[in-house]
Amino acid sequence: MNDCFIKKYWKEEDILFYLHFHNKLVVRQIEVLSGETVCLTIESPIQGEHLLCDKELDDLSFEESDYISEKEFNKVWSLQFIKNK
Template sequence: MMMDKVYIKKEGESAEGEWGTFYFEFADNYVTKQIEVYPAKVIYLDENNPEEGEHMLGDQPLDQLDFDSSDRITAEEFYQLWNNRK
C-alpha cells in the first residue's frame, strides 16, 4: 500500500526555547522524519533515531497540528536537507 506523504517546513521555538526551522515528513498522518535546523546545529530524527538529547520525533498526527498550505514543501526540498546529514 502506498503511503500518503506530506512535507512541512515551519519556523518556531523548540521545547528548550531555541528558535529554529523544522522540517517534517508525514506518512499516513504521522511524522516519520524530522529535521531541526538551529544556528549552531542540525538535528535529524526518524523512526530508527527518535530522540537526540532533548529533541524528540514528533508524535502528534498531522490532522491535529496547526499547519496551513503555505507550510507545505516538496519531497525534493525535504530530501535536499535530509541527504546532507552526516
C-alpha cells in the first residue's frame, strides 16, 4: 500500500486542495473555497462543478512542503463530516 497526502493552495482559483493518493491515484480529495468545502472520493467523484483529480501523482508538480501526514489529512476529512451532520 503506497499512500501519500498533499495540501496545496491553487492561487489562480483561490482553492485549497487536500489530496490523498493511493498507488499514485487520488482516492480522496477536499476542496476549500469561499467558505465552502467539498469532499470527493472514488465512490463519489463528482459534486456539482467539482471533480476528483484524474492526474497521477507523477504527472503533478509538488514541493516538499506540500506533503502532509495522514493524520493531518484525516483530521480535516473528519471535520468536514462532523460539520455536515
